[in-house]
Amino acid sequence: MLDTATVDRASTFAPTWSGVIRHLHITPRAFLPMRSMPELNLVAGKGIEGDRYMIGREEGYYSSKPEEGRQVTLFEIETLIALKRDAGIDLGPEEHRRNVTTEGAPLTHLVGKQFWLGQVLLEATRLSIPCRHIEEVTGKSIFDPLINRSGLNCKILKGGTIRVGDAVRNA
């Protein structure tokens, strides 16, 4: 069992890393293909302009189950590389159905923490979990290989425009 000191130390430890935004995607409604975008406008406390989970105009597959941390979702490009390497599955950044594909950012370590996405400040609320819905949409058997590395759900503390190529860094 982890002792309190370990947990406290880990919660304050700021690992050295720097990431970058590789891809941005949105879709206005459940089931529709994700569209690649050069930039996205993130609204604090609401979501992404034009995306299906923007609070106030939800049309996402999970919109009937409201969740504050679904304002923006992130996914590691390293997982796509691992899927190909370890399972022979080609999954593109437009297929994982998260909004932001990052490289170099340890997303699974960021739950409960704040970090910057370009000029936008996020707080990670929980790890995403895979769902059968994504298998239905993509036609690919990716549920099992995505367990524990299916992305990160975040709420937007400070809004703004993010662009492909922007840095991802600790707050």
Add this chain to the structure above:
Amino acid sequence: MAGLPVRGIKTVVEAIEDGGPGIKVYTLCDPDRWELPPFKPGAHIDIYLPGGLVRTYSLCNDPADDKRYVVAVKREADGRGGSIAFHDGVKAGDTLVVSLPRGGLRIDGAHHVTFVAGGIGVTPFLSAADYLARRGGDFTLHIIARGEPPLAAMLAPHRASGHAIIHDTRVSARPTLDALIDTAPQSAMLACCGPLDMLDAFERATQGWPAERVHVERFVAPALPIDPEARPFQLVLARSQREIEVRLGQSMLDALLKAGIDIPASCCGGICGACRIDWLEGTPVHRDRVLSPAERARSLMACVAGSAEERLVVDL
């Protein structure tokens, strides 16, 4: 803004056009003209019609046309009601929810495809004809019809190129399927869609062909992959004193939702824990990866659990 769960793709009816005798052609689009989920040549969608009917229709447009789903519906006065609900109840501008496209013809790599269609049975082959024509594929589309062929406008470019041949049984004798198949190269893929007697005749006529190069379009929903150990069972809801059937290939969660019982669910794959319910009697078959052995002694995950016995009692 919590609403009802999203069950399908929201589309609007952009246009309704005449498709020939008794046939209407419906063009469905996303409300913002966003790209629609992709489909394969010969694929079909379920459409949720006014009055609660769900019907399956072939997509008639080229799969490269990624912003439209085009379906052709022939009014069948003696049918099960779907075509009448469509013709009489659906207007331009209406919203229709449809499923993800399913199925399709395996025509990639075929040296030649010979399609045989009876009347409105041409619909699954139109998207395939457009697809093959665009890619320079070799094919012949035979349409056997009495009088004016269905969907003449969609067929026109394929008739002009010599790929589509209309056999009008008012002006000439109905060709035998043997005769049509005899014109196909030995390496051809053969596909047929039409009335049941035509499909049966086609199956007889193609008995000598390799099965992987024969496709019969029967408009029957594809079978769900079924756990060989799974059995249908009665689910008894102890508190509400109801009993519902969980069919072979159906999840307990789906049966509960269809019975109007609102069970929270999310991943539908047995890991998120959202659809956990308690069971009271029987022998659940646990297939989740979230409950501990101790938790399984009283709970199950409705999205993946089955029953080893004919009856399972749950605390709902």
